[in-house]
Amino acid sequence: METLSITLPGQMEHTGEYLEDVKLRSDRLMNYFLMAFFLxxxxxxxxxxxxxxxxxxxxxxxxxYYSAKYVLPDSSLYQYILSAVLGIFMAQYIYQMHGLFExxxxxxxxxxxxxxxxxxxxQIPLTLVVVVHHALFGYLQYSGYDKVYFTQLDYMxxxxxxxxxxxxxxxxxxxxxxxxxxxKANELYIEQAFEINxxxxxxxxxxxxxxxxxxxxRKVLERTSELETVNKELEGFNYSVSHDLRxxxxxxxxxxxxxxxxxxxxxxxDEQDNLRDMIKNAKHMGSLVDDLLDFSRMGRAQLTKNKVNxxxxxxxxxxxxxxxxxxxxxxIDVSEMQLANCDVTLIKQVWTNLISNAVKYxxxxxxxxxxxGSTGLNGSQVFYIKDNGAGFNMEHSDKLFxxxxxxxxxxxxEGTGVGLALVHRIVTKHGGKIWADAKPNEGATFYxxx
Amino acid sequence: xxxxxxxxxLVEDNPSEAKLTIMSLQEHNLDKKLVHVEDGAxxxxxxxxxxxxxxxxxxxxxxxxxxxxxxxxIGGLEVLRQMKANDRTKNxxxxxxxxxxxxxxxxxxxxxxxxxxxxxxMEYDAFTKAIGxxxxxxxxxxxxxxLLMMAKERMVNPD
Numbered sequence: 001m002e003t004l005s006i007t008l009p010g011q012m013e014h015t016g017e018y019l020e021d022v023k024l025r026s027d028r029l030m031n032y033f034l035m036a037f038f039l040x041x042x043x044x045x046x047x048x049x050x051x052x053x054x055x056x057x058x059x060x061x062x063x064x065y066y067s068a069k070y071v072l073p074d075s076s077l078y079q080y081i082l083s084a085v086l087g088i089f090m091a092q093y094i095y096q097m098h099g100l101f102e103x104x105x106x107x108x109x110x111x112x113x114x115x116x117x118x119x120x121x122x123q124i125p126l127t128l129v130v131v132v133h134h135a136l137f138g139y140l141q142y143s144g145y146d147k148v149y150f151t152q153l154d155y156m157x158x159x160x161x162x163x164x165x166x167x168x169x170x171x172x173x174x175x176x177x178x179x180x181x182x183x184k185a186n187e188l189y190i191e192q193a194f195e196i197n198x199x200x201x202x203x204x205x206x207x208x209x210x211x212x213x214x215x216x217x218r219k220v221l222e223r224t225s226e227l228e229t230v231n232k233e234l235e236g237f238n239y240s241v242s243h244d245l246r247x248x249x250x251x252x253x254x255x256x257x258x259x260x261x262x263x264x265x266x267x268x269x270d271e272q273d274n275l276r277d278m279i280k281n282a283k284h285m286g287s288l289v290d291d292l293l294d295f296s297r298m299g300r301a302q303l304t305k306n307k308v309n310x311x312x313x314x315x316x317x318x319x320x321x322x323x324x325x326x327x328x329x330x331x332i333d334v335s336e337m338q339l340a341n342c343d344v345t346l347i348k349q350v351w352t353n354l355i356s357n358a359v360k361y362x363x364x365x366x367x368x369x370x371x372x373g374s375t376g377l378n379g380s381q382v383f384y385i386k387d388n389g390a391g392f393n394m395e396h397s398d399k400l401f402x403x404x405x406x407x408x409x410x411x412x413x414e415g416t417g418v419g420l421a422l423v424h425r426i427v428t429k430h431g432g433k434i435w436a437d438a439k440p441n442e443g444a445t446f447y448x449x450x
Numbered sequence: 451x452x453x454x455x456x457x458x459x460l461v462e463d464n465p466s467e468a469k470l471t472i473m474s475l476q477e478h479n480l481d482k483k484l485v486h487v488e489d490g491a492x493x494x495x496x497x498x499x500x501x502x503x504x505x506x507x508x509x510x511x512x513x514x515x516x517x518x519x520x521x522x523x524i525g526g527l528e529v530l531r532q533m534k535a536n537d538r539t540k541n542x543x544x545x546x547x548x549x550x551x552x553x554x555x556x557x558x559x560x561x562x563x564x565x566x567x568x569x570x571x572m573e574y575d576a577f578t579k580a581i582g583x584x585x586x587x588x589x590x591x592x593x594x595x596x597l598l599m600m601a602k603e604r605m606v607n608p609d
Binding site for chain 1: 520
């Protein structure tokens, strides 16, 4: 029933508007009826010369009605006054026609007219006026008062009076019932109309939603195909880079070394140095190209997740790193780690880069020390690698994982600035996070989750 | 290279790279019976003894083909495909030499029947070593088959 309670204020508003409309229409109608009653009074005045009554009583009635309506337009008081006024017109007509019985029917006309407001309570003032009028005038005429005209019937007794009043009350009651039923029926009708309107609105919205979804789906397909094209182009680009950039670099290096080997005795020492620089730079650029290719390939690599024994991977990597840096005297301490759900090839790349970095940046220290392990954080496993090497200023930490960004000079610590970007990409691809904490000359700690 | 016996056919379009490869082979003394062709079309002409190489029709096949992948007109993989589809050339060992380490090429190269796939190392020293090792490996490994081939040839064309 939640939907009903949501739409209810709207319905009430709608019903309210409708009732306001009924009131305005009925009020307009009453202008004509009241005018007709007043003119009716004037028309009857000729029979027994009751001009004073027709103008006086009729005029006062109109003044009562319109002044109430004017002074209190928002109150429905004027409607109750109208009800009473219609009763008074009946009394006026009866008087004007010296108790002509048919004039009593005016009460029924009044009662029927009031139905238009769809308010059963409007029958009450009329009923009261009729009862009081009948009782008072009936009793006065019965008692023999002169100039009191209530009826021309000669059998107007208490019994007749009671029958009159009961019949009138029955008719007023029926009119009230009609007014009440009209109101209820109209409210129901409006509710239903509103409900139908709402359903149509909903159907319209659903159609709009469906259209929107279809458009969205089409757009997604378009974008996907665009992305696929772009991705293919990118792959083609990578392919070209790997072929076309590597080859010339290899040739530069190759011929450089060749000259160094065969023509060393003909070159001055500074010329030899320049040649070595040239070779070194070609070599560096070669590493950049290779690293960049690895980096871009990693972005497209598919993950194959398995339960991975991190200690085994780390041990393997440590041996490889030690073999590649035989001169480095760094103590590496590894504590027991839990199994991790990740891609073993990619996670090995992460450890390789992190451990190589830790060794690289701490090897100049006297008692270089690297600690590797894991801790729990919010129920998930955080792996860490801590060194006591060069560290870095945390002010620059935003550049840490960006491609080609380095926090140290190449002359101090070699590198291309791709390693940590690659690590970041792999960790992110796993849905994990990587962050670091460091101080210059005191060391750095890298943390990651997978 | 008199009597037309060729040990190594080097297919490489980049002259500098070719020179470098030849120099590396030289260091291992493997450059004596080497022919260098500059693109895939020329390689196929040589192998199938067509056009300018028509006189090779009765000469033995090279003992190993060092094949570059990225070449204009006919690429390395296409050369490999045609070699493996031809009875005359399908048994010649092929070593793909490429700058590329793209997985797609490795898989396609092997599925077409390449015997080795070598990504040319960036470093000159490593490159020289790799080329030397490769040359030695295939020359020694295929000694038998080449001798057999030469024997066959002699039976067909006794001189």
